[in-house]
Amino acid sequence: MAHGTSLQYEPVAEIGGGAYGTVYKARDTESGQFVALKSVRVQTDQNGLPISTVREVALLKRLEQFDHPNVVRLMDVCATQRSDQETKVTLVFEHVDQDLKTYLERAPDAGLAPGRIQDLMRQLMCGLAFLHSNRVMHRDLKPENILVTSQGQVKLADFGLARIYSCHMALTPVVVTLWYRPPEVLLQSSYATPVDIWSTGCIFAEMFRRKPLFCGESEVDQLGKILQVIGLPSEDEWPTDVSLSRKHFPSLLPRPITDFVPEINELGAQLLLKMLTFDPLKRISALNALEDAYFQDEETLT
Amino acid sequence: MARTGFCDSKPLLDLHKKADERRAPLRSWYACGTIDCWQPVEVEESRMVPVKMEPVHRWERRLSAQTNESIIMGFNEDRLTDTAADGCVEENMLLYPQLQGFPSLQALVPSLLRHEVETALEKLDLIWDRTFAWDMFLDMMRTQAINTLPNADLPRDFTDATRSVLVDWLIQVHEILHFQEETLYLAINLLNRSLHVIKVTTVNLQLLGMVCLFLAAKKEECLLPEVSGLCYLMDHTYTKPQLLRMERKVLLVLKFDLSYCPPLHFLLLLASIARCSAKVVWMARYLLELSLLEGQCVVFLPLQLAGSVLCLSRQILQEPPTPEGEAAWCLASSVHVGSETAVLRIMHTLAGAAAKAHTRETCATFIKFSSPETMYVSVHPGLKNIAALLGVCT
Ligand SMILES: Nc1ncnc2c1ncn2[C@@H]1O[C@H](COP(=O)(O)OP(=O)(O)OP(=O)(O)O)[C@@H](O)[C@H]1O
Ligand SMILES: [Mg+2]
Numbered sequence: 041m042a043h044g045t046s047l048q049y050e051p052v053a054e055i056g057g058g059a060y061g062t063v064y065k066a067r068d069t070e071s072g073q074f075v076a077l078k079s080v081r082v083q084t085d086q087n088g089l090p091i092s093t094v095r096e097v098a099l100l101k102r103l104e105q106f107d108h109p110n111v112v113r114l115m116d117v118c119a120t121q122r123s124d125q126e127t128k129v130t131l132v133f134e135h136v137d138q139d140l141k142t143y144l145e146r147a148p149d150a151g152l153a154p155g156r157i158q159d160l161m162r163q164l165m166c167g168l169a170f171l172h173s174n175r176v177m178h179r180d181l182k183p184e185n186i187l188v189t190s191q192g193q194v195k196l197a198d199f200g201l202a203r204i205y206s207c208h209m210a211l212t213p214v215v216v217t218l219w220y221r222p223p224e225v226l227l228q229s230s231y232a233t234p235v236d237i238w239s240t241g242c243i244f245a246e247m248f249r250r251k252p253l254f255c256g257e258s259e260v261d262q263l264g265k266i267l268q269v270i271g272l273p274s275e276d277e278w279p280t281d282v283s284l285s286r287k288h289f290p291s292l293l294p295r296p297i298t299d300f301v302p303e304i305n306e307l308g309a310q311l312l313l314k315m316l317t318f319d320p321l322k323r324i325s326a327l328n329a330l331e332d333a334y335f336q337d338e339e340t341l342t
Numbered sequence: 343m344a345r346t347g348f349c350d351s352k353p354l355l356d357l358h359k360k361a362d363e364r365r366a367p368l369r370s371w372y373a374c375g376t377i378d379c380w381q382p383v384e385v386e387e388s389r390m391v392p393v394k395m396e397p398v399h400r401w402e403r404r405l406s407a408q409t410n411e412s413i414i415m416g417f418n419e420d421r422l423t424d425t426a427a428d429g430c431v432e433e434n435m436l437l438y439p440q441l442q443g444f445p446s447l448q449a450l451v452p453s454l455l456r457h458e459v460e461t462a463l464e465k466l467d468l469i470w471d472r473t474f475a476w477d478m479f480l481d482m483m484r485t486q487a488i489n490t491l492p493n494a495d496l497p498r499d500f501t502d503a504t505r506s507v508l509v510d511w512l513i514q515v516h517e518i519l520h521f522q523e524e525t526l527y528l529a530i531n532l533l534n535r536s537l538h539v540i541k542v543t544t545v546n547l548q549l550l551g552m553v554c555l556f557l558a559a560k561k562e563e564c565l566l567p568e569v570s571g572l573c574y575l576m577d578h579t580y581t582k583p584q585l586l587r588m589e590r591k592v593l594l595v596l597k598f599d600l601s602y603c604p605p606l607h608f609l610l611l612l613a614s615i616a617r618c619s620a621k622v623v624w625m626a627r628y629l630l631e632l633s634l635l636e637g638q639c640v641v642f643l644p645l646q647l648a649g650s651v652l653c654l655s656r657q658i659l660q661e662p663p664t665p666e667g668e669a670a671w672c673l674a675s676s677v678h679v680g681s682e683t684a685v686l687r688i689m690h691t692l693a694g695a696a697a698k699a700h701t702r703e704t705c706a707t708f709i710k711f712s713s714p715e716t717m718y719v720s721v722h723p724g725l726k727n728i729a730a731l732l733g734v735c736t
Pocket of ligand 2: 184185198
């Protein structure tokens, strides 16, 4: 089967070295299409392929059947045995021209038009609402993991993979960026789908700023930077099951979000604050965000 | 315990002797028929390794049902433009094909049925939150066809009889390992699909069957048996590396696609809406499991099978009707389970199978459902003259 993969997909270029491996651009020799190949090395034990990998890949395959416009197509899955203890699972995705990071870098000096940002955000939220209603969390949303086609279509990438990796992370010293992590993850409290909303909020701000909103250097520093903007939450909002105490942070009042994202309009600012809410239970959900006044506002387009 | 009776029972031993005489390549199967062979797995806890469970997350469900609906319908429309032919149909067509073409979904779906479906899914513990119940049901309806086979063809040298011996053996292993019922339905679905695409020799059939059960367990179960335990159950006919190689092979040909909506879920859902008695449900479950043994049944949709066995079960048991019961049955019947011909074919096939079940060699299911826990449904006298009964109603 190793031959199967390497024969059918002819590597063209290295696209990016992520924390977990390299992504290749390749050509499908059968269809002539470009694809993106991404491999995970999975440690197999006495019981074969780990249950987590089997379940997660099955889940990705299942979501694939819905053919959602804002989720990257998973075209094929290959598994190759490398040794008795290791199997390489290769996921074959449709190739998309660029990621959101590049897209923002290439934006004109004046920045993206407000209507463009509104459209990108709506698509992002649609993709997210779809994942969340299928009980899938992304957990690693950031501009590099969001793809944008040359027609401006947003496609979420890397979803679900986070969980495949996390089971085997002990093997690679992983440095995943902190900048899009919500407070509950930084505090190592329990978390669920609201994590993705937080990250999307950070990305929303970044679309205007064209640089990240919170650039912390450590987990504590990251949380400090967040609190400088949204203010120190009340005692009862601070999770109880965490080691880092609220007293650790200075008592700060929230600052106007427009100090950090000056170009955002009034409705956008209101939505952004609903996404950057400290308490995950009070944070807006993807479906409710789609109903938000910001997306109904035609003025943004002009 | 039902299992003791089942293992002690004579038919089981006879069965394997006969199967052995008939088909030499399946030679090792007889070894699994004796109780000494099964027992260690049942009692020895060490064979079961706890699976690392992901922390259970409480997902956010604060969404209104209505916004949800608009999302599902929204992207349905996206789909319909280019995939109208691949079996994905709109909700109202799925439920009420006769009403096809009407514009408003809200007006079409009787809120009563929706309410019943939501309640039933919640009662059956199939959903985490009621907000998503209706979406989940629509999803079940839409995706059930995906992994159902287009035809009942089997690979060369492989007959329906061989297939049922294998399925019967898997039913026994499944019971010994205390797996969930869903696992069995998924395992047999994986087996059916694999048989269509993998070239497998008769010698390796048992291995393929075991791997399908193992993969189904990886998807569904919390406790997983060790591979060495599975090899033991096959009397060490195959080695561990052989089993693991087959596992990879099956995953590859199935492209890791292990999604399947078991007919059991549709059965429990319909039965719950129809307020069926426990006995009707047990009988239907028995008939549904019998359908696994029938090679001809692999082409039917899970919902068709579920609807048909429920119908058949009611006819067999002939419980006195009550007004509430009839009303509930009417409501459940408003879910379109399939064409009348398909339903009748399933009912005829299974009525025949149930009438002969006690005489067959592949009788693990018959024995399983003859226990007091299952209300003795497989030995119900009504099964004997069911063929005649069916003649009346057709
Ligand atoms: N389907 C695709 N088409 C085009 N480019 C892609 C595709 N998938 C990923 N890429 C590009 O490859 C880069 C690295 O891939 P990716 O980020 O998915 O790797 P990773 O190993 O998951 O790393 P990390 O999780 O740290 O981001 C992405 O930032 C993106 O630019
Ligand atoms: Mg990535």
